[in-house]
Amino acid sequence: MLVYSEFDPSKKAFVFELDNVLYPERDYLLQVYYLFANFLEYSETFPPAVQLTEFFKKAYEHAGPNLIFDKAREAFGISEKYRENFLRLHRQAQLPLKLLLFDDMLKLLQDIVIDRKEIFIVTAGDPVQQLNKIRQIEWNGLEKYLRVYFTNEVKPKPSPDVLLEILKLHNLEAIDVLVAGVASLDAVFAENAGIDFVKIEK
Structure with missing residues (x-):
């Protein structure tokens, strides 16, 4: 301290x-993952946002953010076309909660x-x-x-x-x-x- x-x-x-x-950068990234999961559920109906958000959280806590989209894509069959949305959210996301x-x-x-x-x-x-x-x-x-x-x-x-x-x-x-x-x-x-x-x- x-x-x-x-x-x-x-x-x-x-x-x-x-x-x-x-x-803590974690607070930003987990909100980005939450927003992406909800966007994807709205666009494709699968995977459920809750399930994908939990996957992102566990993957992040286990190995950090590197290749996390690829891991989710492999686990849930997410289309490559959504990579651009994922990256855009990292740059421009309006978060549900303020960062502290x-x-x-x-x-x-x-x-x-x-x-x-x-x-x-x-x-x-x-x-x-x-x-x-x-x-x-x-x-x-x-x-x-x-x-x-x-x-x-x-x-x-x-x-x-x-x-x-x-x-x-x-x-x-x-x-x-x-x-x-x-x-x-x-x-x-x-x-x-x-x-x-x-x-x-x-």
Whole structure:
């Protein structure tokens, strides 16, 4: 658990990845699977949405999201033509429920704002999909304090280009900034820019 009072008080800005750092990506994906299952039941009547949703949930919890459409297609005989719908939902889904920040990350972000430090979300992956997630997170009023950058619009991780751009645009030095993430890639990303890194344990 990250506690703001334990950070170096000289830091002026904090950089966070999005998925599994600020909120659990699982909460987004399971809602996407639910929407797809209901769309498919409406379109084809089979498989039942409840049954397909449960399949997706178990497959995700067992092996993650990789090839999950192919697994469902094999198990239920889903037509290949629905792959495009599945992928589109990942990018554009309007979720039934708001995404909630991890409790400790909400407190951390609030403490950073109170101390008048800067917050940057620097996220990898498809920018359209990542922005769709950001728009559906319950930020509790924090959204106006966030600056968002998409690494794929500059240069993918672990290239430090987007971090170097942030330093330049916001008149910061590397020593002023802390990067927080869960993946080893994030650690290399920070190191390549000469920025301190802290790993978030979830």
